[in-house]
Structures are given as structure tokens and as C-alpha cells.
Amino acid sequence: MPHEAFDACIEACNGCATACNHCAASCLKEADVKMMARCIALDMDCAAACQFAAATMARGSEFAKAICALCADICQACGEECGKHKHEHCQACAKACRDCAAACRAMAG
Numbered sequence: 715m716p717h718e719a720f721d722a723c724i725e726a727c728n729g730c731a732t733a734c735n736h737c738a739a740s741c742l743k744e745a746d747v748k749m750m751a752r753c754i755a756l757d758m759d760c761a762a763a764c765q766f767a768a769a770t771m772a773r774g775s776e777f778a779k780a781i782c783a784l785c786a787d788i789c790q791a792c793g794e795e796c797g798k799h800k801h802e803h804c805q806a807c808a809k810a811c812r813d814c815a816a817a818c819r820a821m822a823g
Contacts, residue, residue: 720771723782726810726817727768730789733810734761737796740803753795753804760792764814771821779822786818 738757741750767785770778793811796804 720778720821723817723821724768724771726814727764727771727785730810730814731761731764731768733807734758734764734792737803737807740801744801750799753799756788756792756795757807760788760811763788767818782818783822786815786822789815789818 734757738754738761741747741754741757744750747754763781763785767778767781770781775781789811793808793815796808796811799805
């Protein structure tokens, strides 16, 4: 399948990876970094998963759907954790994660 069929999901994954990287970096600057540890860890996992998913879709990998299904699960977990924190960067990340999870679930079928 040509990568154009995946464009919306690739865009969601790239946006989510950017939001997660920004959130992780911003969490490290918060006063209580220890309280943000799970958020930071999930941000890093989610950014990596999103980048991997986007790359597999761009290549038309036979594993793209399976990777997107896993990416959706990771995005959901990250979004739930970020959603617990009131920081603007966490709330923006939570939204990007929810949007990406929905796009990946739709793509994975």
C-alpha cells in the first residue's frame, strides 16, 4: 500500500512524538521531577513508538498495522498519565496522544 494512504496517521504520529519530546523535556524542568517520573518515561516510550510507527508506514512495511496497534496502546497509556498533570505541556501531550491513538487504531483496523 502506498504511504499516501497512511498520511493522516503518519502526521498524527509525528505530531505526537514532538509533543511527547517537548513534554518530557518540560517535565524535567518542573519543581518536583520525581513526581513526573512516570510521565517522563512514558513520554520517551511514546515518542519512540510514534517515530517507529511513522517510519514503518512511510516504508509500507508489512508490520505497519501491528506496530500501529502497539503504538495506539502506548499512546493511550501516555495520554492517561499526562492527563493527570495540570501542566500545559502535559495537557497538550495528552491531547496529541489521544489523537494519535485514535488515528493508529483506525489505521490498524
